[in-house]
Amino acid sequence: MSKRYDIAIIGSGPAGLSAAINAKIRNKDAIIFGNKELSYKLSKAPKINNYLGFFDITGSQLKKAFKNHIEAMDINITEEKVNAVYAMGDYFAIMVNEKSYESKAIVIATGMEHSKPIRGEEEFLGRGVGYCATCDAPLYKGKVVTVIGYNKEAEEDANFVSELASKVYYIPMYRDKYGLNKSIEVVEDKPMEILGENLVNKLVLKNKEINTDGVFVLKDSVSPEQLVPGLEMEEGHIKVDKNMKTSIEGCFAAGDCTGKPYQYIKSAGEGQVAALNAVSYLNSKK
Numbered sequence: 001m002s003k004r005y006d007i008a009i010i011g012s013g014p015a016g017l018s019a020a021i022n023a024k025i026r027n028k029d030a031i032i033f034g035n036k037e038l039s040y041k042l043s044k045a046p047k048i049n050n051y052l053g054f055f056d057i058t059g060s061q062l063k064k065a066f067k068n069h070i071e072a073m074d075i076n077i078t079e080e081k082v083n084a085v086y087a088m089g090d091y092f093a094i095m096v097n098e099k100s101y102e103s104k105a106i107v108i109a110t111g112m113e114h115s116k117p118i119r120g121e122e123e124f125l126g127r128g129v130g131y132c133a134t135c136d137a138p139l140y141k142g143k144v145v146t147v148i149g150y151n152k153e154a155e156e157d158a159n160f161v162s163e164l165a166s167k168v169y170y171i172p173m174y175r176d177k178y179g180l181n182k183s184i185e186v187v188e189d190k191p192m193e194i195l196g197e198n199l200v201n202k203l204v205l206k207n208k209e210i211n212t213d214g215v216f217v218l219k220d221s222v223s224p225e226q227l228v229p230g231l232e233m234e235e236g237h238i239k240v241d242k243n244m245k246t247s248i249e250g251c252f253a254a255g256d257c258t259g260k261p262y263q264y265i266k267s268a269g270e271g272q273v274a275a276l277n278a279v280s281y282l283n284s285k286k
């Protein structure tokens with residue numbers, strides 16, 4: 001039987017990190033999923049003046065302070081992307097590529113994806129469109145795949161897919177140097193629409209069209225409904241009460257994913273409330 005954590009925290013931005021430190025202070029065995037950047041929204045901020053105690057700092061300075069804090073408390077981020085969370089009754093099953101984890105309570109702190117879906121993306125989801133390249137790559141052995149990458153992590157996934165697919169196109173949605181295998185063709189163009197009949201067969205870009213069997217759309221986060229099937233939403237955000245409880249027992253949410261304002265300190269505050277209520281939930285089950 002795999003280990004069952006007390007709390008699984010999904011997301012390593014201010015909401016998830018604040019949840020993690022509070023879970024640790026309350027002596028709970030927590031796992032936090034995310035990435036070593038913590039949050040791209042943190043590293044990108046040019047100037048922050050509204051985080052109490054840190055006047056006139058850059059996002060990367062605040063990131064460093066967060067990193068020092070979690071390191072001092074011996075909190076390690078599990079650098080993996082959670083693909084789905086299933087409520088199993090008295091525990092949660094957390095799916096990460098080919099692995100799965102278990103926890104008694106969960107805190108969703110995945111942030112907010114601002115880019116709109118591409119036309120056809122939702123229609124063809126599961127019929128050629130996917131959000132997890134490493135999970136679904138074997139389906140495209142010997143086929144043509146297009147990866148639309150919103151961040152540098154997507155490059156690794158594209159490289160993995162290129163080992164199986166006959167051809168991989170990479171559409172970067174950011175500007176940088178790309179660490180891609182030589183066989184991958186980079187297309188710097190704007191995706192407009194995904195087309196097909198029963199299955200995907202084409203990606204229409206602003207300046208050209210690509211015939212493709214699959215399209216992976218790789219963003220920082222997927223929509224919460226996709227991540228946790230059955231989760232009640234309200235105007236595009238996870239519905240929570242003032243204890244950060246969601247519609248699923250034992251599942252809490254914090255940060256941008258619960259609604260506006262989108263701010264660091266609101267996210268950190270909600271992460272704390274979510275963790276403390278997750279602790280109360282666990283204690284009530286004893």
Ligand SMILES: Cc1cc2nc3c(=O)[nH]c(=O)nc-3n(C[C@H](O)[C@H](O)[C@H](O)COP(=O)(O)OP(=O)(O)OC[C@H]3O[C@@H](n4cnc5c(N)ncnc54)[C@H](O)[C@@H]3O)c2cc1C
Nearest residue numbers: 011012013014015039041082110111221255256262263264
């Ligand atoms: C350029 C810029 C400047 C800003 N300036 C300010 C400012 O001055 N003041 C202010 O208060 N706010 C500012 N903000 C807003 C602030 O960045 C957000 O409100 C805050 O980062 C939200 O925190 P969060 O923890 O909810 O989510 P995020 O910071 O978005 O963190 C979520 C993290 O979880 C990870 N994640 C998502 N899904 C998964 C998954 N399935 N598995 C594993 N990991 C996952 C993501 O990759 C990300 O690292 C700014 C934002 C931007 C973009």
